[in-house]
Amino acid sequence: MTRSVNVAIIGSGVVGSAFITQLANLQTKNLAFNTIYLARSSKEALYNTDYKPVDLFTYKQEPAKPVLGLDELTTFLVGAHRPTILIDNTSNETIANHYPQFIKAGISIATPNKKAFSSALQTWNDIFSAAEQDGAGLVYHESTVGAGLPIIGPLKDLVLTGDRVETIEGIFSGTLSYIFNQFSTPEASKVAFSDIVTTAKSLGYTEPDPRDDLNGLDVARKVTILARISGFEVESPTSFPVESLIPKELESVASADEFLQKLPEFDAQIQQLKDDAFNNGQVLRFVGKVDLKNNKVSVEIGKYPFDHPFASLKGSDNVVAIKSHRYPNPLIIQGAGAGAEVTAHGVLADAIKIAERIAN
Structure with a gap:
């Protein structure tokens, strides 16, 4: 029996595009990743109101919609009623500050975004306090230090x-x-x-x-x-x-x-x-x-x-x-502690670990 998770990806720059390529070519037994949202830039995103998955092989050419605001995105992801992993491939502090809201909504996070975990101590405390609540999402951030190295x-x-x-x-x-x-x-x-x-x-x-x-x-x-x-x-x-x-x-x-x-x-x-x-x-x-x-x-x-x-x-x-x-x-x-490929590999490894825990 194949279990599945929904995936939302923010960022398709140097690390983001490497991640998308690795995810598109991923071969896992009994575990499927359905990308239901992909923000190609700060303005453009791909998603379908019926949650039909985005094609990761053609996403660069597909017509896009305006990106959803972070509150809108939270509502959209929760509305699928499926276990969901948010992949934040940016270094955006505004997105990082929204992590507690995602997590409280049951959305898990895999990210290389250092700002979420190294800015004010209060942000760190808010993220991990949210993760301790019942029904909260998981948080994995291996690639915030040493790219894909297991540190x-x-x-x-x-x-x-x-x-x-x-x-x-x-x-x-x-x-x-x-x-x-x-x-x-x-x-x-x-x-x-x-x-x-x-x-x-x-x-x-x-x-x-x-x-x-x-x-x-x-x-x-x-x-x-x-x-x-x-x-x-x-x-x-x-x-x-x-x-x-x-x-x-x-x-x-x-x-x-x-x-x-x-x-x-x-x-x-x-x-x-x-x-x-x-x-x-x-x-x-x-x-x-x-x-x-x-x-x-x-x-x-x-x-x-x-x-x-x-x-x-x-x-x-x-x-x-x-x-x-x-x-x-x-x-x-x-x-190797730097580079798009090894950083993306670390994020994908985190996503797989999360999926193994939450997929249904």
Whole structure:
């Protein structure tokens, strides 16, 4: 007997389109996903009032309707009287703030949207308080940290089974992983930091404005999520020290092009930091840290010996080390932590886990 769930998808951008392709080609035994709503953009959506499924192979060409408002969408999804999963492939904070209403209505959520779980602590509390009510939807967000890497699931398992997390330390930005892996190595190098940032942008590793990566806020959001799961009630990603890689003089320049043009003027300072580390047998890495024993959270440039696991990282990989009462030698999770395909895979895996629990 085949069980089924309804699916509503918001967002068909880089991650969203990868997710839609993976869902369209998914082959599962005895489990069917019926996409009854697909918001192609902030203005256009595909859906049928009789809940006939959207064709995921032709959705780009199909005539669209205006998107439903979030309250309208909730009413529409509930009206199908079927178990439903909302896939939010955006980074939209307004949608994230509506999660408690979706969840209270019995709609489950699978998402890579970090803002839902790393903004104000009250939003976090509202989401998970709603999920504890009778008849509420489920919430899965593995891809908010480390794309498709299994970080959140194992960490939650440690906490749920009574382990005491002591420290979490990791490289959580694929962009900054690539930049520092190229810049600071166990081999002597004079390659300029600004040149690597420019190369990373040309390869599509950075945001259109690299300052959105270099300011450290993306890492701070991920660290906030892991800290909260571990029981550390971090108020927001700006409530603890976050080291920015943007020279203060360049924080307010008008454009990304102007920023990249002027960045070489500030290479000497970080070059000196790299040289000092190298002379001590160390490399530089941009890391996020959660120290529950000392109630400290931080995002900063760290120094690691040449033989440390963080020093041997390649490409744009992420790595996290979780030290706990049961794991005095840290649990290490490493792999591709960025990219549309792996992020979409993490969201789809969450959707399947939810469907296995709620489908009928």
